[in-house]
Amino acid sequence: MSEKNKGLGPVVVIVIFAAIAVEGVLLTDLLGKTDTLIRAARETEILRVINEMEFAKHYLLQALTYSYYQAAYDLANNGGFQNSQSNSNCIPYWSEYGTLTIPEYETNLKTSVLNYLNKYGTNLKSDVTVPSYSLAEFDRANEILKASANNNLVLQTNTVTIQDDSSFQQKVDFTPILLFDIGKNIANDLNSVSASNYNDALNKIQTIQNKYSNTYGGSNVNILITTQNLGSSNENFAAQTTIILQTPSTYQVSKSNNVGEYPIQLRFYAIFGTQNVAISNACT
């Protein structure tokens, strides 16, 4: 073996060891930077899901408002009753010859609000899982509507899962609920009217209308009471009273699939008199 070859071997060994050392330094540096990048990628993913969650919360908060006014509009249109006759010109009787049939309007309204809110939740179509809302509450003192569910909002990806409280509350106009409160009081008063003839009944009905117009004039709720005699004479009378209560403001609701700004109007009948006439109450 030549002298040249004998000297080459140690050099190669030194080069190999030097290369290993350099590779070690490079590997450590690159792995460290890669780890930082992986963390940065994870953090941007976390930011993305947080933003998605915020979008969903904004959506549901606004949906709660729309749900409330649409529910109030539909319920008032059905005279406070929940039924499937939403397209019919349905006016129920709240008082019939001394018998009160006042709907559980507050419960019905809460149920309807939740129905609409859950429809909005289904239509959100985002990565956020929206639970089914099961509880609606009215804070009348502060005019706040609250909705809550048993589960949280959840967004789950391959790398991160976040949850947030699904409860929402929104300040809303409680005048639509006031319509039902006033209507209930009017129905109670009409149910107690005792009149000897139709003219006497008209006077007492006018007194009731004046009383409530004066009481709620500050709220600007429009109160209209009209009466017709379904009986055969002034003495044998059946005073059918139509009570119409309407909000002074308009709200963004859908009416026959047309979205617009409409007032909310509650209508119901009361009937009393000396003559019993057959009536239908198809709304209940």
Add this chain to the structure above:
Amino acid sequence: MSKGIAIAFVALVFTVAFIMMLLPIFITRINLVGIVNIETRQDTVQLMLLTLLSSTYDHKPIQQVIAEHIAMKKYPDIQKILSDKLDALTDCYKIQTTSEILAESKNPSCDLTTASSGKTFSAETNIPLPFGQNSTKKILMVING
């Protein structure tokens, strides 16, 4: 001679192994940098959209203003309303629904066409409308990053 060949062979194997060990890390790192850059830009446009929808006009959240415009055409000057907000955030943007462009940048150098793809970033979300046949609408925002 055979010893020399063996050493050369070892050196060759080592060099190849050295390159093969480093190369994937280089490639992964370049890929990761690209992904993080894209993700960061995506987060930015998402935050812009969130900021826009949360801001107010006429005592209402912009999200509600947009919803009223879509449902009832209540704001014919929606372009100006949104542009006044977005011009403060970015100088090249477009915000639209599936059927209408709500606002876009008037900057002549703003290019959001497909020719500049790779530089544009978008974010989308659904907003609720007053309940009707279409109770939800998708909003898309595009910016030039």
